[in-house]
Amino acid sequence: MIPALLGNGIGCRGILVPAECREISLNLGGNTDDTFALSIQMLRAFFLQEVLKKKEAGKLRKITGNKLLVRALKEEGVDTIFGYPGACTIDISDELYKQDDIRVILPRHEQALVHEADAYARTTGKVGVCLVTSGPGATNLVTGLATANYDSVPLVCFTGQVAKHLIGNDAFQEVDIVGITRSITKYGVTVRSREDLGRIIKEAFYIARTGRPGPVLIDLPKDVMGELGSPDYPDSVNIRGYKPNTSVHMGQLKRALKMLKKAKKPLFLAGGGVNIARANKLFTEVVNKTNVPVVTTIMGRGAVPTDHPLFIGNLGMHGQYAANMAVGECDLLFSIGTRFNDRITGKLHAFAPNAQIVHIDIDTASISRNIHVHVPIVADALEAVTKMNEYVESCETEEWLKRILAWKAEHPLTMKNYTHMTPMDIIEEMNRQFDDAIITTDVGQHQMFVTQYAEITEKKQLVTSGGLGTMGYGFPAAIGAKLGSPDKTVISISGDGGMQMNIQEFATAVLEELPLILCVFNNEYLGMVRQWQKLFYGKRYGMTNMRAGALYRRTNGEQMPEYTPDFVKLAESYGGKGLRVTKKEEIAAAFEEAKKNTKVPTLIEFILDPEDLVYPMIQPGGTLEQMIMDC
């Protein structure tokens, strides 16, 4: 067979055959008996002639699916992809190896890989792209896809798949990944024919970034990708079942604005949608014009700068006292880009009991789902806020603002003034030292502390797993953020639990020379669960002590080994820097030290007291106003 003969690019007698000729030989299918008789030189001349003929005819040559994929990525403007190789994607790896336009990042685990692409997307506004192999490579995506799905992050994930004739055979590294991820992706599809590939990729990017953004999964059977087909990548999309809303119903919006003007105690509630649509600046203008106070969800933090005088704080389970009280008392709740998740509403029937509710959201299914909405408006936040900015008028809110200030004074957001170091001390120092930074978090107490105390001003962004609450998100997210914004300071804050869920990414961070500042809040416990155990489970700290093990059991809890791992040594073993901070006075110096490391990540381990809890806290099943302030 000609392809076999020319397979490695060297014909017999060492004559180099150009890649173009090889492909044409594949196209022609080759007539074995006759062609064997021809010398390689003749073949070469023949093929070159064919190439010329085709070029003359204005026809482009056929290319493999693997080649088209790389071409498509370039057309979509992808500059970075996160990939982990395997048998079913080795041909794609090979195509990527042959080019320089797309940077390929090799993380150390596929879960971290998606989080990296996810944070890259959240911070740059581009679509994050993942490439993993079939089977376990694909299943390792699951947590990351769900994380991205809940927080509306645009991702396109390519998964390898076994050849079509093997699908359904329980072949080696075969899983039905489209089936597995059906409920946690915006769209998922297996490419069954080479001719569909271009269209499917085009649609995937379009679906991922438009409407309510989300992850899209494309499953690529190995044989389909090897097949030759059209090199064309479409430049337009037409999906009959998907027409995202791009306008605002002006009648509804004006009605809502009229209500805003009339209200005595109006309140803006900004969710993640405002940040995703990058409507922060315009929204701040609207707030300035109206003089209406703002509360945000944790995903919405930064919708107005947190030092803005009209910003009250976050609402919800660990929201600020004044914010939760304001929601309870407002007579108009004007909400944008939130889905009224149970963590922000508390007891549903008692949520904003005195308020008419306006709800702007891109996703119709988010409106009137958890709470009854009086004025529903389906629109992209940026579109809606732009229109609002044109029409809003100043509102009479002086009395109302006084009331809010009184609540703020009554229970300011603070931690007790302990002599020992608290999370508040660390975050406040961070606020002082960094005004241009991306802050990523993991999930748990430290996350709540960050959402309470971290100032998110204009040049700052908070990146956190708000919807799914994924431990192990923070560190890889910092890597993705830094790769997307190399000029920004990137700080990740994790607990000692979550840090160990993706600790292997230290290798990625060191090899990519990323000067991240990795803060580990080490209190030797899985703190948020411990907080519940302390408050509601009679201090029975089951499964939350990170030092418990055989010795602990043998000695009835009398003895415990040293904390494992030693984070400082661990950082150093990867080639990073490690610091340990135990006192308040050392915090500032540690951050200064970390800033000096411009080529490697610095891990700062803060030794904290597990007895410091996150307050305020809504009683489980309680209303927003039923807050535990401290105990």
Place this chain on the structure above:
Amino acid sequence: MDNSMKKRWISLYVENQVGVLSKISGLFSGKSYNLDSLTVGTTEDPTISRMTIATVSDDETFEQIKKQLNRMIEVIKVIDFTDIFVRMKEILYVKVFNCTPEAKVEVFQIAETFKAKVIDYGRDSVLVEFVQTATKNDAVVKLMKEEFKSIEVVRGGSVGIESISMMER
């Protein structure tokens, strides 16, 4: 809003692709929506399938079901059949075993009453085909279960289409 549980029907136009049925049924199971019956078949356009779905839910859940279906990429159109005039029928096969001659007479009488067809006949068993509304089929099944010792039932699920002029279901 009406919070009482009611039977409702939806007609869906979906892409005729692998996995779409699974996605739709997965939505119902994943979000704990009731799914009474679901039928699917291709339309005059082979790239489009049409589904008829029956569900029991309150107003609020039903609104959410429609929205969730609408936001699926593969769903082209959602039509709420609950309050519009439609033609809707379900096919039902009932096989009656161990029939005595008297029982056979009764099967024939039932078939005649319900305008059903006796389509197969053996020494001691009879097969009847009913094409009528799902509610009437419910009644038939209940009746036949009471009347005969041993029956076998297969139901097709409702299929529906909007009426042109008739104002009845």
